[in-house]
Amino acid sequence: MADKANPIRFGILGCATIARKVSRAIALAPNATVVAVGSRSLDKAQRFIADNGLPPATRAHGSYEAVLDDPAVDAVYVPLPTSLHVRWVVAAAEHGKHVLLEKPTALCAADLDRIQEACRSRGLQFMDSTMWMHHPRTAQMRKFLLDPNRFGQLKAIHSSFTFCVDPDFLQNDIRVKPDLDALGALGDVGWYCIRSILWAADYELPKAAIAHHGCVKNQAGIILSCGATLVWDDGKDASFHCSFLSNLTNELCVMGTRGTLHLSDFVIPLEETLAKFRFATDSGFKELQTGWHPLPSEHVISTDLPQEALMIQEFARLAGSIRDSGCKPDEKWHTITRKTQLVLDAVKESIEKGFEPVNVTG
Amino acid sequence: MADKANPIRFGILGCATIARKVSRAIALAPNATVVAVGSRSLDKAQRFIADNGLPPATRAHGSYEAVLDDPAVDAVYVPLPTSLHVRWVVAAAEHGKHVLLEKPTALCAADLDRIQEACRSRGLQFMDSTMWMHHPRTAQMRKFLLDPNRFGQLKAIHSSFTFCVDPDFLQNDIRVKPDLDALGALGDVGWYCIRSILWAADYELPKAAIAHHGCVKNQAGIILSCGATLVWDDGKDASFHCSFLSNLTNELCVMGTRGTLHLSDFVIPLEETLAKFRFATDSGFKELQTGWHPLPSEHVISTDLPQEALMIQEFARLAGSIRDSGCKPDEKWHTITRKTQLVLDAVKESIEKGFEPVNVTG
Known part of the structure; x- marks a missing residue:
C-alpha cells in the first residue's frame, strides 16, 4: 500500500501552469511524492522544481523520454497539450507507468481508446484529472x-x-x-x-x-x-x-x-x-x-x-495497490472518462x- | 391621481386561484380597491368575495359582462384561461376599462395584437401580470x-x-x-x-x-x-x-x-x-x-x-393618470408583452x- 514511507513516485511530463497546482497536491497527499520533472528544456524543468518547492532530490530531465526511462517513477502526470496525449501516454504505459491524464483526455474517442488500451493491457491505473x-x-x-x-x-x-x-x-x-x-x-x-x-x-x-x-x-x-x-x-x-x-x-x-x-x-x-x-x-x-x-x-x-490532493491520494491508493499488492486497476475511471x-x-x-x-x- | 381616497376601482373577471393573490395585492396597494367580482356563477362570485376578505361593498356579478357594464369599475384584472383573453379583453376595452391581463397574454401574437389594439385605440392602460x-x-x-x-x-x-x-x-x-x-x-x-x-x-x-x-x-x-x-x-x-x-x-x-x-x-x-x-x-x-x-x-x-402589490400600485398609478389627468397610457408595457x-x-x-x-x- 502506498503511504508516506512508500509513496507513489510521480514524474511530471511538462511544466504547464496546471502542473504547479498538481505538484502541490502531490506534496499534500499522504501517499505520493514527486521524484522527476521532465521538460523539453532541462533548464525549465530545473526552474519548475525550484520555483514550486519540490523535494531537493527531485530529478530534472531535459526530455519526456527521460522521465519514462527513470526507473524510480511509478506514475506520470500528463498535463501536455491534448494533441500530444496519445503519443506520450502510450509511451508511458509501455514503460509501465500509471497515468494521471489532464483533461480533455483526447481529441476523440478513438485516440482515447488507444490511450486506455495501452494502460489496460499492461494492468496500469488510468485516471483523468477531474479534481472535483x-x-x-x-x-x-x-x-x-x-x-x-x-x-x-x-x-x-x-x-x-x-x-x-x-x-x-x-x-x-x-x-x-x-x-x-x-x-x-x-x-x-x-x-x-x-x-x-x-x-x-x-x-x-x-x-x-x-x-x-x-x-x-x-x-x-x-x-x-x-x-x-x-x-x-x-x-x-x-x-x-x-x-x-x-x-x-x-x-x-x-x-x-x-x-x-x-x-x-x-x-x-x-x-x-x-x-x-x-x-x-x-x-x-x-x-x-x-x-x-x-x-x-x-x-x-x-x-x-x-480536492486535487484527494484526487492524488485516490490515484496513488489505486496505483499502490497494483504495485504493492498485485491488484487490478479500477476500471471505473476508464469508463467515466470514455463516456465523457x-x-x-x-x-x-x-x-x-x-x-x-x-x-x-x- | 389614484390614491386611497380616489383609488383605481378593480373588477375581477373570474375566480381563478391566482385572483385570490391579486385581490390581496389590490387591497395592499395604496391606490387601488376591488369593487366588483364577476363569475359565470353569482354564488361563486359571492363566495370569492367572502372567502378573500374583500370590502363588504364589493359587488358580486353572475357574469363577466355585468362587471364590464358596471360604471364604477375603472379597470379589470383578467385571470381567465388564455383562450378567452381576446374575447374578454376586447370587450373590456370597448367598455372603457383599463386591463391588467394574466399571463400568458394570448395564444399567439396575432391575438395579442387584437387585445393591444383594443386598449390602445381607446387610450386605456394595458399591462401583463408579471409580478417580479x-x-x-x-x-x-x-x-x-x-x-x-x-x-x-x-x-x-x-x-x-x-x-x-x-x-x-x-x-x-x-x-x-x-x-x-x-x-x-x-x-x-x-x-x-x-x-x-x-x-x-x-x-x-x-x-x-x-x-x-x-x-x-x-x-x-x-x-x-x-x-x-x-x-x-x-x-x-x-x-x-x-x-x-x-x-x-x-x-x-x-x-x-x-x-x-x-x-x-x-x-x-x-x-x-x-x-x-x-x-x-x-x-x-x-x-x-x-x-x-x-x-x-x-x-x-x-x-x-x-411585488404583486407594487405591480398593482404601478398599474393604478398609470390608469389613474389617464383617468384623472388625461395622460396617455405607458406604451412600455405593450412593447414588453409583445416581445415576450x-x-x-x-x-x-x-x-x-x-x-x-x-x-x-x-
Whole structure:
C-alpha cells in the first residue's frame, strides 16, 4: 500500500501552469511524492522544481523520454497539450507507468481508446484529472441524489462553466490552437459541464447530443463558446453552456421530480477548506404564493485536503495497490472518462453538422 | 391621481386561484380597491368575495359582462384561461376599462395584437401580470447589469422555471387543456423564462429561437416540458428550460464579459419582505486555483409591499393618470408583452417544426 514511507513516485511530463497546482497536491497527499520533472528544456524543468518547492532530490530531465526511462517513477502526470496525449501516454504505459491524464483526455474517442488500451493491457491505473470528482462534497451530493425521498427521479440538468480570457489568451494560449488543444472551450471547460451532467445522470449515457446554435469560433475554427442539449430515452434532458468569453461562472443545477440540487462552484469550490451546496425537497409556494415552503437548505462540507490532493491520494491508493499488492486497476475511471469523451465527440460532431442531432454511441 | 381616497376601482373577471393573490395585492396597494367580482356563477362570485376578505361593498356579478357594464369599475384584472383573453379583453376595452391581463397574454401574437389594439385605440392602460418585474430587486439588478464596470457586455443567459405537478393537475388543470391554456408549460412557466431573458437583454429581440430536443407533451399535444436557445446577431445567446415535471426550481443566471448575476427565485422570492441576488465582477481563481477571488457578493433588497402589490400600485398609478389627468397610457408595457409573446410564438413554432430555427420577427 502506498503511504508516506512508500509513496507513489510521480514524474511530471511538462511544466504547464496546471502542473504547479498538481505538484502541490502531490506534496499534500499522504501517499505520493514527486521524484522527476521532465521538460523539453532541462533548464525549465530545473526552474519548475525550484520555483514550486519540490523535494531537493527531485530529478530534472531535459526530455519526456527521460522521465519514462527513470526507473524510480511509478506514475506520470500528463498535463501536455491534448494533441500530444496519445503519443506520450502510450509511451508511458509501455514503460509501465500509471497515468494521471489532464483533461480533455483526447481529441476523440478513438485516440482515447488507444490511450486506455495501452494502460489496460499492461494492468496500469488510468485516471483523468477531474479534481472535483474527489471532493467530499461530491460524494455527499451523490447521497442526496440517490435518495428517492429527497430527490425522486432525475428529470433535467443544467451546467455552465465560463471564464473570460484576455486578448493574449485569444491569440496565444494552447487552448485556441488547432495543432495543440483543438477542442477549445468545449475541451477545456465543456469537459467539466459534460462530466457534471454524466455524474448527475449516474453515468447513464444520453441517446443523443444536439449542439446549440450560437456557437462562437475563432478564425482557425476553434470553439470559444458553445452549448448543447443532451437527451435520454426516458425523457430526461440536460443542457450546458461553456465559454471563454464570459466572466467566471460555474453553475450546476440538477432537477428531480422531488428535489433540486444547486451549486455555483462545482469545478473549484469558492474556498479551499469548505464547500457548499443547496438542496431543496418537495419545494412549493406558501398559501397565495407569498414565498417558498419549505426553503432550500444549505449544506457545508469541510475538507482537510483540497480536492486535487484527494484526487492524488485516490490515484496513488489505486496505483499502490497494483504495485504493492498485485491488484487490478479500477476500471471505473476508464469508463467515466470514455463516456465523457463520447459525449464531447458527439457535441463536436453536432456543431460540425450544423447543430444536427448526433447519436451517442459507445 | 389614484390614491386611497380616489383609488383605481378593480373588477375581477373570474375566480381563478391566482385572483385570490391579486385581490390581496389590490387591497395592499395604496391606490387601488376591488369593487366588483364577476363569475359565470353569482354564488361563486359571492363566495370569492367572502372567502378573500374583500370590502363588504364589493359587488358580486353572475357574469363577466355585468362587471364590464358596471360604471364604477375603472379597470379589470383578467385571470381567465388564455383562450378567452381576446374575447374578454376586447370587450373590456370597448367598455372603457383599463386591463391588467394574466399571463400568458394570448395564444399567439396575432391575438395579442387584437387585445393591444383594443386598449390602445381607446387610450386605456394595458399591462401583463408579471409580478417580479415590479420587485425593487429587479430595478436594483438592472442597475448592476447596466454598469459596464460591474457587468461589461452581455454574453449569455440561462433561465429555468419548473414545478412538479400532481396527477390531478396532469388530468384536469386548464394548463394541460388544448381548448383553455393550449400553451401548456411554455405559456405558464416558460413565459417567465422568456421574459427574464428579454429583461436581461434589455428587451433586444433575439434573431431566432431554436427549441431544444427533449420536449415532452401530453396525449393532447400540450407541452409539459421544453426548452430553447435564443440567439442574437452580436453573438450573445440564451437558453431556458421550463417544465411541469420537476421540483420547483427557479434559476436565472446572466453572464457578461465582466460580471455574473445569479438568483434562484426570480419569479417569486423565497421570502416576501426581502429578496436576494448574487453578483460577481471580474471573478477569477486565486493563485494555483485554490479558490475564487474576489468572491461573489450577496445583495439583499427589502420591500414593504410584496411585488404583486407594487405591480398593482404601478398599474393604478398609470390608469389613474389617464383617468384623472388625461395622460396617455405607458406604451412600455405593450412593447414588453409583445416581445415576450413573439419569442414564445417562435419557440412554439420551432417545436412544431421539429426543432428548426425560427426567426423572431415583430
